[in-house]
Amino acid sequence: MAQAHDAAAAGFEPAGELKIGQVGIANLRIRTLDIDRLAAEMRERVLRAPKLFERGAVVVDFGGLPGIPDAATARALMDALRQAGALPVALAWGSSENEKLAVELGLPVLARFRAQYESAGQAGAQVPAAPAPAPAPAERAPARKRAADEPAAAPATSGGAGLMQTTAVRSGQQVYAADRDLTVLAAVGAGAEVIADGSIHIYGALRGRALAGAQGNPRARIFCREFHAELVAVAGHYKVLEDIPAELRGKAVQVWLDDDQLKIAALV
Known part of the structure; x- marks a missing residue:
């Protein structure tokens, strides 16, 4: 422990540099909890535009449903979306039950997305500030994932x-x-x-x-x-x-x- 402290004090760089950047992922707002139908729709999107949607990161938003599904149903949906070609990476911000479901699924909750379905007044009152802006959600266009060896953002x-x-x-x-x-x-x-x-x-x-x-x-x-x-x-x-x-x-x-x-x- 002392050696680690001495290394930090001596100015050694950390093994991993953590930064908060733009979140470029799509939001899937669930309006009808029909797992087969949702998977078929996602599979069709991937087939039509594989360069855009295949292995695309997706935030799943249960805010369009009258209630939050149980963990078993949610897991079945996540598995179906993965089999269809998408990658569910988080749940959209919602109720305390939604928060508990995210914990059970081992997924984070992203606040930015759900806010975009609310009115400006509702969003300001209910949603905490998010650290990074994101392209908009559900039935939303996913941003391109940038690999480590790809060019950085163009100068502007x-x-x-x-x-x-x-x-x-x-x-x-x-x-x-x-x-x-x-x-x-x-x-x-x-x-x-x-x-x-x-x-x-x-x-x-x-x-x-x-x-x-x-x-x-x-x-x-x-x-x-x-x-x-x-x-x-x-x-x-x-x-x-x-x-x-x-x-x-x-x-x-x-x-x-x-x-x-x-x-x-x-x-x-």
Whole structure:
């Protein structure tokens, strides 16, 4: 023990450096506790877009149910989701019963996600501040997991009220504009990701993913000069490439929410 204390005092670096960063995972809000149906829906998502959803980290939210399931049922659901190709990593914030269930399952509880289903007043009164912002939930677009050997986030510069990215966002890179809009003056490459709590403006080609309104703002929009996106999302409502009409590809478009439906239209 004394040797360890002496090593720390001498300025040796710790074996592991712990930092709190952005949480880039999807939230699955359970509305009907039908395990077979939920697994089938997840399997379909993975089959349609394996690069986006296969082995994707998922927070399971039981807030849409009248009550919390028992531990055996919850474990069966987690196993079914894993077999379908997803990786349940936590429960969304909820009641004290939800907290007890998380302990029984050996999973953490993440506060940020459930708050995004509540009104601003409710969220402020009930949910403790989370240490890191996250892309929005349930039926929500999952952010790309970055491996240790992939490039770090692309450099960006603050542009007053918004964040301005002046260089291309390459594959494996992510740019996130917290509490503001994001403007990208170059291309967003395949496998790259741009996220903003506000709107996103892309003056080059979009070949990767763009997620606007990441904290649940339904008025956020995405504007793009050349549209080839792998995925676009506004306030968590998303479409993948397979869902996008062929006639819009390569065109200048805008993406927005209308009555909780994601719309994509050409700019004229």
